[in-house]
Amino acid sequence: MTCEELHQMLHDYVGGALVVETRTTVEVHISGCEHCGVLVHSYTHTVRVGRALPRCGLPPAFEARLRAVLEPELRGEKPAG
Numbered sequence: 001m002t003c004e005e006l007h008q009m010l011h012d013y014v015g016g017a018l019v020v021e022t023r024t025t026v027e028v029h030i031s032g033c034e035h036c037g038v039l040v041h042s043y044t045h046t047v048r049v050g051r052a053l054p055r056c057g058l059p060p061a062f063e064a065r066l067r068a069v070l071e072p073e074l075r076g077e078k079p080a081g
């Protein structure tokens with residue numbers, strides 16, 4: 001598996017939507033790739049934060065903006081601007 005392939009299935013991996021064989025392939029890649037390990041960790045955290053938010057039906061545009069702010073912070077970067 002390449003990093004690019006991992007990125008494409010990251011959402012399904014974090015959401016538990018992958019079959020066991022694919023999960024194992026992802027986990028093997030993560031164990032040998034520090035960059036993807038950090039990415040998966042950040043993404044998992046972002047998903048948890050997202051689920052922790054009240055389920056009162058955020059407007060999609062607001063949710064997208066929220067993620068745009070949260071994700072760089074979770075990666076330890078400063079949001080642009």
Ligand SMILES: [Zn+2]
Pocket residue numbers: 002003006029033035036
């Ligand atoms: Zn990788």
